[in-house]
Amino acid sequence: MLKKIVIIGPESTGKSTLSAQLATYYGTSWCPEFAREYLLKNGPQYTYEDLLPIAKGQLALEDQFAQTQLNSAKPNGPLFIDTDMYVMKVWGEFVFDRCHKFILDQIAARHYDGYLLCDIDLPWEPDQLREHPDLASRQRLFNIYKDLLVNQSTPWEEIGGNYEDRLAAAIRATDHFLAG
Incomplete structure (x- = not known):
C-alpha cells in the first residue's frame, strides 16, 4: 500500500524544497x-470560486502521482505531497472566511500516513504569488495549521530550522511514519 506524507504550512516555509529533497x-x-x-496560468488574482477548481486539480494531480508511483520500479516508496485539502481549507477561510463543502468532504475522505508542518522560521522570500510577508499573518497561519x-x-511533526536541519528532522519523522 502506498504511503503518503503531506508537507504543509504557510507560504514561503520551504514546502516544495523539502518535498523535492x-x-x-x-x-x-x-x-x-x-x-x-x-x-x-490564470493570473495571481483569484476569487472564492477559483478555490474549487484548484482543489479538484490538486486532488487529480495527487491521484496521478500516486498511480505513477504505484506503477514505478519502486512502488513501495512513499509519495510526498506538497499541499493537501487542509491547505485549501485554511486558504479559503483565511482569505474568504468560508470553505467549500467539497474540500471539507475530501479532508474527511482522504487518508495520509503523516504530516510535516513547516515552521515560519525561514526568511520570507517574495514571489509573484505570495501574499503574506508580515510576521503576524505568517504566525497566525502557522497556528491555524498546527491547531x-x-x-x-494522523501523526504529524513540526519541522523547523535551516534547510539542513529541516531535512534531517523530516527524514526522522518520515521514517517514524513509515514504520507505523
Whole structure:
C-alpha cells in the first residue's frame, strides 16, 4: 500500500524544497502544489470560486502521482505531497472566511500516513504569488495549521530550522511514519 506524507504550512516555509529533497532521499516522487501552476496560468488574482477548481486539480494531480508511483520500479516508496485539502481549507477561510463543502468532504475522505508542518522560521522570500510577508499573518497561519493537526488523528511533526536541519528532522519523522 502506498504511503503518503503531506508537507504543509504557510507560504514561503520551504514546502516544495523539502518535498523535492525527501523524494530524492527516498528515491521516490513528490506531487507539487497545483495552485501555483493554476495561478501562474490564470493570473495571481483569484476569487472564492477559483478555490474549487484548484482543489479538484490538486486532488487529480495527487491521484496521478500516486498511480505513477504505484506503477514505478519502486512502488513501495512513499509519495510526498506538497499541499493537501487542509491547505485549501485554511486558504479559503483565511482569505474568504468560508470553505467549500467539497474540500471539507475530501479532508474527511482522504487518508495520509503523516504530516510535516513547516515552521515560519525561514526568511520570507517574495514571489509573484505570495501574499503574506508580515510576521503576524505568517504566525497566525502557522497556528491555524498546527491547531488543525493537533485536532486530527494522523501523526504529524513540526519541522523547523535551516534547510539542513529541516531535512534531517523530516527524514526522522518520515521514517517514524513509515514504520507505523
